Amino acid sequence: MIAILKGGNSAERKVSLLTAKSVAESLVRQKITYKEVDAANKYWLKKVKELSPEMVVNTLHGTFGEDGEIQSILEKNSIPFTGSGAKASALTFNKIKTKRTVANKLKIRVPRNFSWSDILPFPIVVKPNQQGSSFGVSIVRKASELKSAITSAQEYSGKDLIILEEYIEGKELTCGIIDVFGKIAALPLIEIVPQNEFFDYQSKYSTESGCEEICPARIPDKIALEVQEKSRQIHQLLGLKQYSRMDWILRDDELYFLEANSLPGMTPTSLLPKELTARGIGYDNFIRALIHTVNSTPLQF
Numbered sequence: 001m002i003a004i005l006k007g008g009n010s011a012e013r014k015v016s017l018l019t020a021k022s023v024a025e026s027l028v029r030q031k032i033t034y035k036e037v038d039a040a041n042k043y044w045l046k047k048v049k050e051l052s053p054e055m056v057v058n059t060l061h062g063t064f065g066e067d068g069e070i071q072s073i074l075e076k077n078s079i080p081f082t083g084s085g086a087k088a089s090a091l092t093f094n095k096i097k098t099k100r101t102v103a104n105k106l107k108i109r110v111p112r113n114f115s116w117s118d119i120l121p122f123p124i125v126v127k128p129n130q131q132g133s134s135f136g137v138s139i140v141r142k143a144s145e146l147k148s149a150i151t152s153a154q155e156y157s158g159k160d161l162i163i164l165e166e167y168i169e170g171k172e173l174t175c176g177i178i179d180v181f182g183k184i185a186a187l188p189l190i191e192i193v194p195q196n197e198f199f200d201y202q203s204k205y206s207t208e209s210g211c212e213e214i215c216p217a218r219i220p221d222k223i224a225l226e227v228q229e230k231s232r233q234i235h236q237l238l239g240l241k242q243y244s245r246m247d248w249i250l251r252d253d254e255l256y257f258l259e260a261n262s263l264p265g266m267t268p269t270s271l272l273p274k275e276l277t278a279r280g281i282g283y284d285n286f287i288r289a290l291i292h293t294v295n296s297t298p299l300q301f
Contacts, residue, residue: 010062186228
C-alpha cells in the first residue's frame with residue numbers, strides 16, 4: 001500500500017492537491033492500493049505510521065514539502081519516500097545557495113545578485129529566496145516600483161531572504177531530469193512563452209493563461225544538448241534523486257542557470273509530464289518507475 005502525502009499549509013497547497021490527484025488517478029489505473037494523508041493535519045505523521053505504507057509518494061510543494069523539513073522527518077522515522085532527500089531538498093530550496101554552488105563548482109553562468117547597498121541597474125528581478133511557483137516574484141523596471149515588489153516578496157520571505165537579481169531578457173527554457181529507468185536522462189527542453197511579463201503562477205497553472213509551452217524548444221540542437229548536459233551535471237552535483245527540473249534563460253547564445261526544482265509539479269498542466277510525453281514516456285510508466293526505484297534498482301528502458 002502506498003501513502004500519498006499531499007496538501008500542507010504552504011502557498012503551493014493548491015498545486016500539491018492537483019499533483020496528488022494526478023498521482024492518485026495513475027495509481028487507480030494501475031490497480032495500486034493507496035491512501036491519502038494531508039500534511040496540514042498536525043497528526044499527519046501518526047496517520048502515516050498507522051497506515052504502515054511501503055512508501056510515501058511525496059506530492060507536497062513549497063515550504064514543509066520540498067525544503068527538506070518533511071524529508072528529514074521521514075528519514076528519521078525510516079519511512080521511504082519518493083524524490084530527493086533532506087539535504088539536497090534544503091539546498092535546492094535556497095535559490096542563492098544553489099546558484100552559488102552551481103557557479104562555483106561547475107563554472108556555469110548565473111544571474112548576478114545585488115545587495116541592499118548596491119546601486120541597482122534596473123530592470124531587476126525581486127523574489128523570495130525560498131519559495132516556488134513564482135509566488136512573490138516581480139520584474140522591477142524603475143525605482144518607484146521597488147517598494148511594492150519588496151512588499152510582495154515579503155509575503156513569502158523576510159527581508160533578509162529576498163533576492164535582488166539581474167534581469168536577463170531571453171528565451172525561458174526548462175529541462176527535466178529523470179533517474180528511474182537505469183540512467184540519469186535529460187528530457188526534451190520546453191521553451192516557455194508566457195502571455196504575462198514572465199512565467200508567473202497564472203501562466204504555470206491556468207488553462208486559460210495563453211502561455212505557450214513549446215516542446216522541443218526552438219533553439220539550435222547544439223545549445224539544447226548543452227542545456228541537457230549541464231542540467232544532468234547540476235542534478236548530480238546537488239545530490240538530487242529520481243527527478244528534478246532545471247530552469248534556464250538563453251540570451252543570444254549565452255545560457256544562464258536560474259534554479260533547480262527538486263520536486264516538480266506533476267499536474268495536468270505541469271511541465272515535467274509534457275517533457276515525459278515528448279520523450280515517449282507515459283505518465284503511468286513514470287509513476288510506476290518512481291515507486292519501484294524508492295527501494296530498489298531503476299527500471300530499464
